[in-house]
Amino acid sequence: MNIQTPARHRATLSAAHTAPSTAQSVWLVAEREIGSKLRSKAFVISTVILVLGALALVIWGGFSAATASGTPVAVTGDAQQYVQDREGLDVAEAADRAEAEQLVRDGEVDAAVVADPSSPVGFAVLAESNAPVQLLLTLAELPPVELLDPDDTNPGLRYLVAIGFGAVFLLAASMFGGTIAQSVVEEKQTRVVELLISAVPARALLAGKVIGNTILAMAQILLLAAVAVIGLSVTGQVTLVQGIGGPLAWFAVFFLFGFILLAALFAAAAAMVSRQEDIGATTTPLTFIVMAPYFLVIFFNDNPLVLAIMSYVPFSAPVGMPMRLFLGEAQWWEPLLSLVILLATCVAAILVGAKIYQNSLLRMGARVKLREALGA
Amino acid sequence: METTRPPAAGASLLSLRGIMKSYAGRKVLDDITFDVVPGRLTGFVGGNGAGKTTTMRIILGVLAKDAGEVTLAGSPVTAADRRRFGYMPEERGLYPKMKVLDHIVYLARLHGFSKADATDRARRLLEELGLGERLDDNVETLSLGNQQRAQIAAALVHDPDVLILDEPFSGLDPLAVDVVAGVLQTRAAQGASVLFSSHQLDVVERLCDDLVIIAGGTVRAAGSRDALRAEHASPRYELLSAGDAGWLREEPGVEVVDFDGGYAVFDVDSDATAQRVLRRAVEKGNVTGFSPLHPSLAQIFKEVIQ
Numbered sequence: 001m002n003i004q005t006p007a008r009h010r011a012t013l014s015a016a017h018t019a020p021s022t023a024q025s026v027w028l029v030a031e032r033e034i035g036s037k038l039r040s041k042a043f044v045i046s047t048v049i050l051v052l053g054a055l056a057l058v059i060w061g062g063f064s065a066a067t068a069s070g071t072p073v074a075v076t077g078d079a080q081q082y083v084q085d086r087e088g089l090d091v092a093e094a095a096d097r098a099e100a101e102q103l104v105r106d107g108e109v110d111a112a113v114v115a116d117p118s119s120p121v122g123f124a125v126l127a128e129s130n131a132p133v134q135l136l137l138t139l140a141e142l143p144p145v146e147l148l149d150p151d152d153t154n155p156g157l158r159y160l161v162a163i164g165f166g167a168v169f170l171l172a173a174s175m176f177g178g179t180i181a182q183s184v185v186e187e188k189q190t191r192v193v194e195l196l197i198s199a200v201p202a203r204a205l206l207a208g209k210v211i212g213n214t215i216l217a218m219a220q221i222l223l224l225a226a227v228a229v230i231g232l233s234v235t236g237q238v239t240l241v242q243g244i245g246g247p248l249a250w251f252a253v254f255f256l257f258g259f260i261l262l263a264a265l266f267a268a269a270a271a272m273v274s275r276q277e278d279i280g281a282t283t284t285p286l287t288f289i290v291m292a293p294y295f296l297v298i299f300f301n302d303n304p305l306v307l308a309i310m311s312y313v314p315f316s317a318p319v320g321m322p323m324r325l326f327l328g329e330a331q332w333w334e335p336l337l338s339l340v341i342l343l344a345t346c347v348a349a350i351l352v353g354a355k356i357y358q359n360s361l362l363r364m365g366a367r368v369k370l371r372e373a374l375g376a
Numbered sequence: 377m378e379t380t381r382p383p384a385a386g387a388s389l390l391s392l393r394g395i396m397k398s399y400a401g402r403k404v405l406d407d408i409t410f411d412v413v414p415g416r417l418t419g420f421v422g423g424n425g426a427g428k429t430t431t432m433r434i435i436l437g438v439l440a441k442d443a444g445e446v447t448l449a450g451s452p453v454t455a456a457d458r459r460r461f462g463y464m465p466e467e468r469g470l471y472p473k474m475k476v477l478d479h480i481v482y483l484a485r486l487h488g489f490s491k492a493d494a495t496d497r498a499r500r501l502l503e504e505l506g507l508g509e510r511l512d513d514n515v516e517t518l519s520l521g522n523q524q525r526a527q528i529a530a531a532l533v534h535d536p537d538v539l540i541l542d543e544p545f546s547g548l549d550p551l552a553v554d555v556v557a558g559v560l561q562t563r564a565a566q567g568a569s570v571l572f573s574s575h576q577l578d579v580v581e582r583l584c585d586d587l588v589i590i591a592g593g594t595v596r597a598a599g600s601r602d603a604l605r606a607e608h609a610s611p612r613y614e615l616l617s618a619g620d621a622g623w624l625r626e627e628p629g630v631e632v633v634d635f636d637g638g639y640a641v642f643d644v645d646s647d648a649t650a651q652r653v654l655r656r657a658v659e660k661g662n663v664t665g666f667s668p669l670h671p672s673l674a675q676i677f678k679e680v681i682q
Contacts, residue, residue: 020488028485036473191469195530198436198463199486201455362438 025200029208030215033183037216046175047220054224058231071110071135074103078115082123086138097126104128111135155302161244161326162301165251165319166294168221172255173262173290176217180209180263181270181283184357188274193361202358210263210350217259221252244326250335251322254342258318261346262290264353271360272368281367293319304329312338314345388449389413390435390538390569395444397430403593404430408444410588410598412538412569417560419584419601420573421677427593428573429466432540435571436463448538459487462536464544468527472516476507479515480529487534494533501529506555520547528556532563539563541572545579557583581673591681601673608676609668613650615640616665617657627653641669 020028037043074094075083083089092109094100100112110132116124125131125139187193196205225248269282293316300306301323310320311330317338324330356373395408405427412418422428433439435446437458446453470479477498484494502511505525510518515526524547531541539560545553557579564570564585571588574580580587587604589597597604612633615621621640624632629649634641644650650668657663671679 020486024488025486028482032482036471040473186471187469189469190472191465191467192471194433194436194438194465194469195463195483196486198438198458198461199483199534362433 020200022201022204025204026208026211029196029200029205030212033209033212034216036183037179037213047223050171050220051223051227054227055231058228059235071132071138072108073135074100074109074112076100076112076114079113079123082115082121082139083113089135089138101126113139158301158327159298161247162297162323165247165322166297168224168251169255169258169319170291170294172217172221173259174287176213176259177262177266177283177286177290180213180266181279182276183209184267184270185273185276185279188271188361189276197361202361203354206264206267206354206357209267210260213263214256214259218252218256221255225252247322247326250325251318254318254321254335254339257339257342257346258314261314261342261349262286264346264350268353268356268360268373271357272370272373274363274367278367289315292316296320297323312341314342317342388537388569390453390571391445391447391450392431392435393445393447395431395434395446396442397427397434397439398442405434405441406593408590408593408595410595412571413586414537414569415564415567416570416585417564417583418569418571418586418588419580420571420588420590421575421577421580421673422573422590423681426590428590429542431590432463432466432542432571432573435540436461459534460537462531462534462539462541464527464531464541466542468523470515470523470526470530473514475512476502476515476518476526477511480526480533483530484533489534497535498529498533501533502526504559505529506552521549521552524548525552525556528559532559537568539568539570539572541570543574544572545574545576553579577673577677587673589677589680596680597676604676605670608671608679610671611644611646611650612669613642613644613653614665614667614669615642615653615657615663617661617663619661621657623656623660624653627656 072090072092073083074092076094076096076099083091092103094103094112094114097112097114100114103109104112104126105128107128110127112126114124114126115122125135187196193205229245229248265286266283269286270279272282273279293310296306296310296316297319300310304324307320307324307327307329310316311324311334313320321330321335321338325335352374356370359375360368360373390412392411393409395405396403397405408427408431410418420428420431430439434441435453437453437455448457474482477495480498480502481491481494484498485491489497499511502508502525505528507518507522507525507529510522515523518526524544528541528544531539531544541560544556544560548556553576560570560572561583572584581601584601586599587597587601588595599607615624615638617638619638621635621638624630624635624640624642627649629645630642630653631644632640632642642653644653654663654666657666
């Protein structure tokens with residue numbers, strides 16, 4: 001063994017060794033959380049599936065919108081003037097009335113438009129057993145309509161958007177909440193936590209975990225949002241993109257803090273048990289809190305009062321407030337107020353969570369009682 | 377090998393004074409007081425449930441004490457001091473799905489080393505511990521013995537001034553014991569204070585300079601190994617001679633413990649008696665062996681914990 005090396009080695013490296021700041025410790029922990037997640041096949045596969053799923057939905061939506069746009073009609077040369085500038089028609093040319101009738105009979109088209117001097121409007125619609133109402137309306141001369149109390153959002157679309165916000169929040173929160181809980185218990189179960197907190201404060205460990213998983217969750221959400229927006233634009237659904245852009249941005253902001261809030265609570269709850277099998281015992285109440293907004297927004301997306309309450313309760317605000325913004329039911333100041341409430345709750349949850357976490361982290365064996373975890 | 381060198385600048389005496397700890401009214405540590413001296417290996421022995429692990433966790437601050445003081449160079453140990461401690465917990469634990477090298481690098485960085493430094497040290501240390509071939513394997517794929525080596529690397533990678541190792545030798549084969557013992561001796565020679573617990577009394581006896589024996593939550597004996605041996609040495613001798621040693625029974629001040637022809641084990645009342653016996657034995661025939669019998673650590677241990 002070389003006598004010189006260890007001593008010199010020690011001297012040079014001791015100089016480089018300074019205690020890391022809390023921020024550095026937090027970042028190191030966050031970095032490891034992210035790294036270990038990105039190396040996990042389960043995470044990568046589930047992300048790919050989510051993105052592909054979103055892409056498929058958007059493309060399918062765009063595709064069905066495109067096919068739904070035209071009613072197939074056969075038009076004879078002398079009736080062309082009547083269908084010009086009419087939207088929603090998929091026009092096939094027919095040489096004469098006989099060919100048009102044949103096309104209708106063969107089911108090639110839903111109806112045919114032919115010139116008919118005996119008709120008061122100069123043309124007639126030929127159909128097999130009944131005439132497509134949509135086509136008649138398209139061809140009809142309608143008086144201008146002015147709605148005094150418009151039903152601003154299409155109920156189908158409202159439902160879809162409600163499911164979208166609700167499901168994304170539910171999925172991300174339960175998936176990453178579960179991840180955080182597992183990683184906390186893993187550290188307890190393998191006792192690596194004793195090594196960790198002899199190096200860094202428990203609070204830095206908690207913060208690093210929450211931040212690391214928040215970054216991953218946000219990245220996943222932004223990826224999904226980008227896929228949705230780009231997909232919608234490419235398939236020509238520009239109006240929907242414009243309508244949903246603002247609420248989507250708010251959703252991202254609310255999601256960020258709502259997620260941090262839940263992450264801190266999940267970590268604290270998980271710290272109270274020592275084995276993976278026991279996680280459910282302390283995280284079940286949180287799982288209900290995570291699921292509630294999803295069901296509420298699906299059942300009550302047409303109930304302004306429930307939505308208004310949801311948009312202020314911190315746990316459901318990430319779903320409730322963007323929904324109200326999308327529906328145009330919220331005043332400009334409402335998201336700001338709700339965000340302040342959410343932020344305050346977030347700070348409180350972090351403080352309480354850190355306390356539980358610190359008090360429970362080294363208590364192995366039986367589940368730590370909440371009162372003990374909150375005690376001095 | 378390392379020759380004796382003065383303790384490094386950062387090395388300092390770790391002292392425990394009057395540590396008390398109770399769980400639910402049951403006293404598990406009662407007035408624990410001892411020192412861990414820089415540059416020396418201190419063995420910490422005691423039966424199951426004697427309080428070794430509790431004491432070590434209190435030193436590391438992962439467990440709160442009810443009373444007493446842990447000081448480093450005279451001042452209470454702070455969180456910053458503890459970053460200069462190396463710890464091997466009783467129940468081993470590393471992230472199962474992390475690569476060995478990455479894991480040790482991560483721990484070094486948590487202790488404040490730059491990425492490059494941390495990698496450099498981790499690699500060197502793992503190679504020293506015989507894990508050079510397994511750097512890119514996940515921890516969970518290592519054998520228990522190799523996981524143990526990785527665990528020791530985790531305790532040593534930040535070049536701690538104070539090492540607190542709970543059963544570092546359990547589960548190691550004799551060769552691995554020698555490797556780890558060598559690493560610990562090197563660290564001590566560089567000035568670190570090393571406290572390690574062990575059930576393997578023969579290893580402790582061979583390795584440590586100082587000893588702390590704990591039983592039922594109290595320190596039963598503490599001090600240098602040699603002093604303890606001297607203190608607990610009964611004045612017992614062994615004689616191996618050509619002739620019959622039956623005459624020993626007649627000698628004043630001699631009590632024969634074991635006897636078989638020319639072989640005898642006996643206690644004497646003084647050194648002078650021992651010398652007189654030796655002279656008489658030589659007069660009576662050829663003496664092939666005459667030596668004082670040192671009590672083994674196991675014997676001392678049994679004696680003090682009673």
